[in-house]
Amino acid sequence: xxxxxxxxxxxxxxxxxxxxxxxxxxxxxxxxxxxxxxxxxxxxxxxxxxxxxxxxxxxxxxxxxxxxxxxxxxxxxxxxxxxxxxxxxxxxxxxxxxxxxxxxxxxxxxxxx
Amino acid sequence: xxxxxxxxxxxxxxxxxxxxxxxxxxxxxxxxxxxxxxxxxxxxxxxxxxxxxxxxxxxxxxxxxxxxxxxxxxxxxxxxxxxxxxxxxxxxxxxxxxxxxxxxxxxxxxxxxxxxxxx
Numbered sequence: 602x603x604x605x606x607x608x609x610x611x612x613x614x615x616x617x618x619x620x621x622x623x624x625x626x627x628x629x630x631x632x633x634x635x636x637x638x639x640x641x642x643x644x645x646x647x648x649x650x651x652x653x654x655x656x657x658x659x660x661x662x663x664x665x666x667x668x669x670x671x672x673x674x675x676x677x678x679x680x681x682x683x684x685x686x687x688x689x690x691x692x693x694x695x696x697x698x699x700x701x702x703x704x705x706x707x708x709x710x711x712x713x714x
Numbered sequence: 715x716x717x718x719x720x721x722x723x724x725x726x727x728x729x730x731x732x733x734x735x736x737x738x739x740x741x742x743x744x745x746x747x748x749x750x751x752x753x754x755x756x757x758x759x760x761x762x763x764x765x766x767x768x769x770x771x772x773x774x775x776x777x778x779x780x781x782x783x784x785x786x787x788x789x790x791x792x793x794x795x796x797x798x799x800x801x802x803x804x805x806x807x808x809x810x811x812x813x814x815x816x817x818x819x820x821x822x823x824x825x826x827x828x829x830x831x832x833x
Contacts, residue, residue, distance in 0.1 A: 697816035
């Protein structure tokens, strides 16, 4: 039981490049979320999903796209990376938020130069 | 949408002292308030939570209080230890039951508090 696994753990991109971050969970959770963490700003919700095939925008969705083709996977894409997207990205999943809260992945540190 | 403000941004205490972190929220319909602890380089982990039908909850050295009228909630850590040093985040959510009986909600986090406990 691996919990929530994020790949890659680190990445450096050049401005304009694209990439996909993968989040995989093996807990059969319905709900999955992508957050970004920046100093002094806490964790801000980018996109989320309430089940396979569904996605919705969070607080800071611009410049990102997501897909959830399989229940266990939630992908975050950056089509044309910008320096403002330099951040630590956390994926989280949840069975029932008031029962067990979020289970977070270990994070992806992304630098855009 | 929900807005959560957290204070202070940094807190330094001596080992054995108490630490208090406060948060306010804007959405009066929010009904679930968890606290997460994030050690350096690690992922956030849930340490305690409270629902809107409860005013206080304790778990050993940590406690959370909620004032729904004023829309604020606080984390209290007593007898602090160096291993309590971490970043603490409060969060709020309007949690609802779905047809399957599980509770759905998305968390809005505060800005975080860096707690340092000096030996």
